[in-house]
Amino acid sequence: MATRPIRLGLIGLGQVAQINHLPAIKKMREVTLGAICDDDVGKARELAHRFGVPRAFSDFEELLRVSDLDAVVISTPNHLHAPMTLAALDYGKHVLCEKPPARSAMEAQQMADAARRTGKILMYAMNNRFRSDVQILRRFIEKRDLGEIFYAKTGWLRRRGERRGAEWYSNKRSSGGGVLMDLGVQMLDLSLWLMGNPKVVSVTATKYVQDPRRDVEDTLAAMLVLEGRACLTLEVSWALLLEKNFAYLNLYGTEGAALLNPFRLHKEMHGNLMNVTPALESDRDNYKVSYEREMEHFLRCITHGEKPQASAEEGLELMRVIDAIYESADARREVRLH
Amino acid sequence: MATRPIRLGLIGLGQVAQINHLPAIKKMREVTLGAICDDDVGKARELAHRFGVPRAFSDFEELLRVSDLDAVVISTPNHLHAPMTLAALDYGKHVLCEKPPARSAMEAQQMADAARRTGKILMYAMNNRFRSDVQILRRFIEKRDLGEIFYAKTGWLRRRGERRGAEWYSNKRSSGGGVLMDLGVQMLDLSLWLMGNPKVVSVTATKYVQDPRRDVEDTLAAMLVLEGRACLTLEVSWALLLEKNFAYLNLYGTEGAALLNPFRLHKEMHGNLMNVTPALESDRDNYKVSYEREMEHFLRCITHGEKPQASAEEGLELMRVIDAIYESADARREVRLH
Amino acid sequence: MATRPIRLGLIGLGQVAQINHLPAIKKMREVTLGAICDDDVGKARELAHRFGVPRAFSDFEELLRVSDLDAVVISTPNHLHAPMTLAALDYGKHVLCEKPPARSAMEAQQMADAARRTGKILMYAMNNRFRSDVQILRRFIEKRDLGEIFYAKTGWLRRRGERRGAEWYSNKRSSGGGVLMDLGVQMLDLSLWLMGNPKVVSVTATKYVQDPRRDVEDTLAAMLVLEGRACLTLEVSWALLLEKNFAYLNLYGTEGAALLNPFRLHKEMHGNLMNVTPALESDRDNYKVSYEREMEHFLRCITHGEKPQASAEEGLELMRVIDAIYESADARREVRLH
Amino acid sequence: MATRPIRLGLIGLGQVAQINHLPAIKKMREVTLGAICDDDVGKARELAHRFGVPRAFSDFEELLRVSDLDAVVISTPNHLHAPMTLAALDYGKHVLCEKPPARSAMEAQQMADAARRTGKILMYAMNNRFRSDVQILRRFIEKRDLGEIFYAKTGWLRRRGERRGAEWYSNKRSSGGGVLMDLGVQMLDLSLWLMGNPKVVSVTATKYVQDPRRDVEDTLAAMLVLEGRACLTLEVSWALLLEKNFAYLNLYGTEGAALLNPFRLHKEMHGNLMNVTPALESDRDNYKVSYEREMEHFLRCITHGEKPQASAEEGLELMRVIDAIYESADARREVRLH
């Protein structure tokens, strides 16, 4: 493919999530790691050693100054997405930025502007779009196997007491919000993208904060009225009393209905209602594979001019919806967008 | 209990649903059938013969004129609930009226006024409240086993192509609406009643009409913002492409979460998250039992002055919510109630 | 449909199997029973009484002489299929004859000749063709969902010691053969019909007779080489040491593979191998429904000139294959047909 | 047991399959690796290093010239089985040769002749014979728990698109054939051996080649008429549209019936039909164990004069049957053997 491998820099702040792409990167011939940065410089050096990366920094600007890096992956707390992305683009690097795009639409707007201005790729790491089952579902939707989707619902519910990741998740200044910023943003992006990115007409949301000492929501429900005849409901929580955690996405169309986790399709064929399910037995590497495919796509965007999935514009649009959801949940009133 | 059995009249219009209470009535010593009415007089006579009922009519006013009837059960198409109930109350009969209460809050208001004016019992036949699992759940909620319920969701989804009952269901003039009037009204009543009849602050709904030749909705989704911190989402459909029909109600509280169909409770006990489920193996007669208990309760309202479950006032409040849901779904906008 | 109902005569010889069509006949307005015949005349009268049939005979020729009968159903031991069918056709009756068509291709030839000569309908009661799942499968095959079927296998295996029906089943003179005549004929007809009635090029078969006192086989396996590239293997038994009885039919094609009992389809869709299964939960009345549909079809053949499924010619062709299978199994050598 | 360990040479050509015996060899005190050979000499050296083998070659004749080797394992593409075995025997080595024995009966004849002439052991690596469940089944058959086996069927079906191993598998010159040479040979050997190596009277087979650019079959079905009253049907494929791959062997006898994968036995005991199954919970190491037992047996053949399982003569007989199957499938006609 490419004549020489893309040289990548990784920027993290002690976050395990950032390692998601590492196994993929190490397997691919089209990419090589040129530098790694973590405020825990020991950790950065250990990773650099383990993966044969020539340089390790604790200051991300130093990394950006490395001239032979083509692109960076930014995997830091949410409040750093915008400033680091802006800096990286200005240094002429392509950027793969972790989800959520930013803390607000305003930040996402600045990021999109910078991408346009610099002509560099800005892509958000919405890896769920690259899962095997999601790819299959996408193809069925594109082939119009579902007909017109008129009703959709999605959710990600986690059991109270499960670990929620690093401390900054619960701090609005660094996270931008609670479970909507953590889990909701992923299901929302996936749902809207699979539905063909319809316009969101209005949003009605409620949220629940269990622990009054924290300023981020634990549970949030929202109804999105979409252009045309459809609507999408969303529910996310970190803290329900549940037997099992689960995430789902159900799409109901005039010709078929599709469910994720596990993937199932209900469809009329030759006059009979049939269930259509993948015959592959296991989905164990559904997630692992998603990171590989995402990285391959990011590289093709750089080398072959492919249009990024989860582009700067899509990220901006997503953050507008998220801003509206928070506005509605705070006011306990509908908020209209378009 | 009562010195003589309550004498009951049954008013139906060829509807099988009306027979729901018949097996219960025949088993109980506290009640006896005095008359039966159906516009298909042959059917009325057949039923009268089968159950040893002395009189059969095709005109419901004739039935109401029978002086020794204490009460009537009204099980007719929705547009007849209001006029028949008004007439029955005016004839001095107690009334058990099938769900939904009426086609609109305006009708339900007239019915509640008439009940107050005549001093007779008006009760709506919300039999789900009397199911065994619901009764257990109700007791757990009353004992505060769930703590504060901050999030609730409910739904009843049926497969496209399943029979939907009589033709008048699809005719707005006779039904007052589509699946919300048929299935939604039941889940909504059940949810709000179990939550302690909280005030509904606002409603946002969308609906979908599959067959443009019909004037009632097939699918409807709604989000109800409730007073306090809670919300309730509702989804109902007659026409999704599903593998199985199902109805559910999930209540998430600070101390426990409860699910119906099947009934399960997730609860912290002595510091551990435990699942609590009924040990009784079968729920086969969950529904059959609900009709018996409902009839027993109705009789105790008449004979012992018990306060009716699903009273005229509760029915009116429910219809106000339903009116608001339809208004919101038509305008694709939030509607505020209180 | 028809201006007057078809008047039917039933001819059985104490066989319960014959009652298969009775429930269907009683439900249909297009057909009425005019006479019934059984060598056990008491049984005939009892059935006639139970179903309101005006005449009951013990001599089938008497039944045939009843002038207002349009058609007869012949459900007698195998050796009577040919003579009774010939007589019925000569009396100007349409005939629905139970499977197997006859004891041999020679008999089936006479029956086909008589049908052609008299211009009456002769149809064999291959009810499996009318099962719900088989009808679905047929439609998928016709729509080319399987592509070219290149390999097929079928079988019906019963546990040793299960009751095998009347005594004449084990007597070659009356049955024409053993398990191939009982179970094999049904699976063979179903397989070849679903595959589009391909020519059978050659047959290799082996059989096993467990009880040397009987002159019919208990177990039989055959391989049929078909024109084109396909083959069909068949295995049938009355007497294996099995945990469960089962019957199956597997069709492997270039685009998809289909299995019966239960019905499943494995198929590539949009580049993925998918399982396609009916979403209807139960197949309880799969068989009951088959008799109704078969009778409806037979009546439409009479009244609307529909071409019979399982016609005299198909029955003859089937018996040619069966003759060849027996010839091969006796000689333990291949027998070539076309 | 033996005073000194048998010294073994391993001959492979970049084939992973060859490593099957390695874990067993490393665990056993009765055997030691003296040399290893692979045309990829780097791979040979790496393996030699990993397992402490003193010598590594890329030319197998060099290996054969090592004077202190007692025996060799030949695990190369099929067309090399015969020439390498001949050379090894001539160099005075005992030989354990991978399945299939050769590409044809003619080659297998030369191998058997050479073994007889040199007096060295020639054994084919039919490891399935050494599986735990197969060993149990063998014992039940020897104890006459099945009585006379009168009907047998076996098969190994793989899903289309599954990897089929190295490229030479699809090249008739190097493989000798398609799926019959890969999977069929194993099930055929297992079936005939468990049945007591009955004579094959005739063979009727059909095959299907999906991809016309390849000269080996993807799917093959065969019926083998055996001496006495039994028959054996075989079906093998690399390329069916299946949900799951599976291999099976069913043996039906007068006193009992046995199934493999998983192992089950249906048997009359004291007048009742009973299911007899191994109580051991897992069969995870069924296959791993088979290689250990096979190697132990091979060593005992060398050191204690045990008669080899899967001897040169059995391999020759097996190849005669395979030749006949191919001849029949090509001509679409029966081929008679004995």
Add this chain to the structure above:
Amino acid sequence: MATRPIRLGLIGLGQVAQINHLPAIKKMREVTLGAICDDDVGKARELAHRFGVPRAFSDFEELLRVSDLDAVVISTPNHLHAPMTLAALDYGKHVLCEKPPARSAMEAQQMADAARRTGKILMYAMNNRFRSDVQILRRFIEKRDLGEIFYAKTGWLRRRGERRGAEWYSNKRSSGGGVLMDLGVQMLDLSLWLMGNPKVVSVTATKYVQDPRRDVEDTLAAMLVLEGRACLTLEVSWALLLEKNFAYLNLYGTEGAALLNPFRLHKEMHGNLMNVTPALESDRDNYKVSYEREMEHFLRCITHGEKPQASAEEGLELMRVIDAIYESADARREVRLH
């Protein structure tokens, strides 16, 4: 078989249990009902009418005076077993008496004496011995498939709140005891009989009475030391907090172990531990069949001189053990028998 049918009288006291044998009796040609007796004479007449029995009484002595009755079935509360059996034997009738034999060994002694004195058959209705699975197990034990049974345990545990039958069960005067007399007697008889009626050396038991207003035990556990090396533990309850009721019997022997409910056998065969289970799919009529076989056996005792299963002597021995269990449970001390 018999030249004329045995004529039977049925003696019950409003007990449904007594009807257990009725379906069997009506199906059998070897027996006919001559009279029926119940203190509820209306019930007796209704039953007599329903089953075509010529005479119905409310006084059992009247029934006994009917001269053409050969035998009676006594199905009355426990305290009537002895006096009614004595009277029936003295009237020259054979007796099939429901379990338990009596309230005490003393009563059972009188019954055995009377049977010996009159020369009539006295058999106890231990129908569990005649269940299909028990008969299979019995045959395996007789064929020494278990070797020496050295450890046995049995129990029957019912959920608290389940209906326990008529009121007299809880009244020691009429029942002779609690759950041991109801459920324990059956499992004890079954266990000892299957083990070959070994001598009971000593008994240690404890009991628990939940409701202090009742004088019979709800729960009882016992350990029986048997002659030789074996022991048997027994646990019975009417009133545990259980998810499911269950009854079981486990027999552990040197060659095999057997379990009931469902029947399973673990056994070494040809050196492997195998599970042996009946291949018959359903045990639905396990119990229904037991009553038929029991009645057939009772008739053969009368007509063909077969030795009764559950004879007067076995019943006496059983009551001696039960007396000892109660004595031990009262004293909370071991009681030695032999």
Add this chain to the structure above:
Amino acid sequence: MATRPIRLGLIGLGQVAQINHLPAIKKMREVTLGAICDDDVGKARELAHRFGVPRAFSDFEELLRVSDLDAVVISTPNHLHAPMTLAALDYGKHVLCEKPPARSAMEAQQMADAARRTGKILMYAMNNRFRSDVQILRRFIEKRDLGEIFYAKTGWLRRRGERRGAEWYSNKRSSGGGVLMDLGVQMLDLSLWLMGNPKVVSVTATKYVQDPRRDVEDTLAAMLVLEGRACLTLEVSWALLLEKNFAYLNLYGTEGAALLNPFRLHKEMHGNLMNVTPALESDRDNYKVSYEREMEHFLRCITHGEKPQASAEEGLELMRVIDAIYESADARREVRLH
């Protein structure tokens, strides 16, 4: 917590069981390994090297003389528990001694006396008490969720032929007994402790020795009559013909019943019988966690004066019961304790 870590010595004799606590010890900051002892000094050194332990001995007295060790873990054959514990206590070390406490109550008495005399901690390693499910159950019992426990049963049954550990297990001199000393001691301790250590009034036991060449029992059953109204039955075996090994403990109380393996609770709540089960999905590390919690507790006993679970006194009481069980089993008579 503690200012400096407790320094521990490990004493084993080639027993793998001893390694149970090692992973826990290595993870904890409150403890460090100071020395290790094994009669196989090579093994001791290997372990010392692997875990960075400064000293390794083959003579346990040498280890005891190491002055900076605070405590020792004794994990040796049973006959060494007493002498080594006595020596360790005398050297001023705290002792965590593996189960069973000793071979007899007499030895356990000496150990308890020494602990009292030296003022050092002596704790027995009853790790089952520290399992997650057991801890939950304990809390429910303490909160009186079961009410009064009136009936208990426990057992641990292993399949014949499973490995039973080192040879000394079968030698009475070194083990003190058979399966009761290996498995029984654990279930007995767990049961009595959960029941609140009730007094054992009397014991009736039987045992079975399969292999006459060995002097320890393979199978043992016992009934323990407890003070108050309760009893406890125990069954243990190394050598039954079973499909699966299993261990269980069932406690039946007036308010609830509890089962272990898996943990379930049946309980009346608000008038309904409910099943209460932990919502945590997996119990994989139930056992691993038990060793960590046990070690943490032992350390807190040393550093914070916590009262040891499974103290010297509890161990003595347990050995008294075990002595009585053996006495009863030998005499086949009841033995009374209190």
